[in-house]
Amino acid sequence: MDKNTFKRLIFVIIFVVIVVAVILIIQNTNKTEKALKELGYSEEDITVIVEKLSETDIEKILNMEYNQKLASIINAKYYIPDNLDRYLAYSPKTDNIDDIISIVNVGADSEWYTNTEETNLDDGIKMLVNKFHYLKEDYSPDDIVPISNWYAYEGHSTKKEVYDHYISMWNDANELGLVLLVNSSYRTFEEQQEQYDMSNDDYASRPGFSEHQTGLALDIVADGVQGNEFENTDEFKWLQENAYKYGFILRYPKGKEHITGYNYESWHYRYVGKELAAKVKESGLTYDEYYAYYCEYKKAC
Numbered sequence: 001m002d003k004n005t006f007k008r009l010i011f012v013i014i015f016v017v018i019v020v021a022v023i024l025i026i027q028n029t030n031k032t033e034k035a036l037k038e039l040g041y042s043e044e045d046i047t048v049i050v051e052k053l054s055e056t057d058i059e060k061i062l063n064m065e066y067n068q069k070l071a072s073i074i075n076a077k078y079y080i081p082d083n084l085d086r087y088l089a090y091s092p093k094t095d096n097i098d099d100i101i102s103i104v105n106v107g108a109d110s111e112w113y114t115n116t117e118e119t120n121l122d123d124g125i126k127m128l129v130n131k132f133h134y135l136k137e138d139y140s141p142d143d144i145v146p147i148s149n150w151y152a153y154e155g156h157s158t159k160k161e162v163y164d165h166y167i168s169m170w171n172d173a174n175e176l177g178l179v180l181l182v183n184s185s186y187r188t189f190e191e192q193q194e195q196y197d198m199s200n201d202d203y204a205s206r207p208g209f210s211e212h213q214t215g216l217a218l219d220i221v222a223d224g225v226q227g228n229e230f231e232n233t234d235e236f237k238w239l240q241e242n243a244y245k246y247g248f249i250l251r252y253p254k255g256k257e258h259i260t261g262y263n264y265e266s267w268h269y270r271y272v273g274k275e276l277a278a279k280v281k282e283s284g285l286t287y288d289e290y291y292a293y294y295c296e297y298k299k300a301c
């Protein structure tokens with residue numbers, strides 16, 4: 001065989017292999033589409049499923065009953081592929097697709113305080129502490145400084161970085177005649193234990209699970225105002241518009257109790273730094289949701 005014949009032969013073989021592979025892929029896709037159709041999925045659903053799911057996930061879907069919400073779940077903005085099984089398991093509980101996605105992403109498809117894991121301390125000011133992420137008993141933040149009585153009720157302290165930004169926020173609010181006051185701040189594990197022992201899960205976090213142990217959370221109120229009466233004050237309204245500019249976010253918003261695990265707290269602010277606070281505010285997500293999607297899954301926060 002001369003050199004050119006050999007080259008031609010090789011070319012023909014490669015061509016045949018490619019053609020066969022393409023035929024097999026098409027046949028296989030047709031087979032998958034047919035099986036999905038038999039399960040009850042519409043043409044539109046099938047396009048989404050085939051386009052967005054891995055082969056392993058499609059195989060899984062083929063072994064399950066038809067799920068009317070599947071395509072909407074896969075198409076949801078904050079869909080995380082690794083959570084597919086849990087979205088499907090949770091899907092009979094609500095028709096609200098965004099809720100299915102959010103609840104599963106933050107881990108709230110489990111009971112509060114179950115399937116817990118230790119907070120990733122490497123996240124620094126971005127660390128997540130909630131009913132599924134805890135700080136160990138011996139965790140105490142560095143750089144804790146006392147808060148002057150000018151800005152707070154008696155006996156409060158927080159991380160230096162938080163304090164600096166709080167003062168700057170306080171001053172800008174004060175120029176408009178508003179007076180912010182801190183009435184809860186850094187709390188040690190032991191202090192949280194005491195608070196929890198005097199209360200219950202409805203009113204206090206379990207020790208280790210309180211954001212106050214991070215030294216990054218401040219309860220901010222106006223003089224003489226109790227609980228969520230705070231939301232009717234000009235101070236609250238100003239914080240709503242401006243807190244993010246100083247790195248603070250409202251941590252337990254109204255209507256998100258099923259995601260945060262906390263009743264609405266108009267007074268509880270968490271410092272995450274200016275850049276992240278702006279992004280969280282813009283997203284309209286709770287920090288639990290934001291963290292699960294952007295920090296943990298996208299590794300971009």
Ligand SMILES: [Zn+2]
Nearest residue numbers: 184218219268
């Ligand atoms: Zn608080």
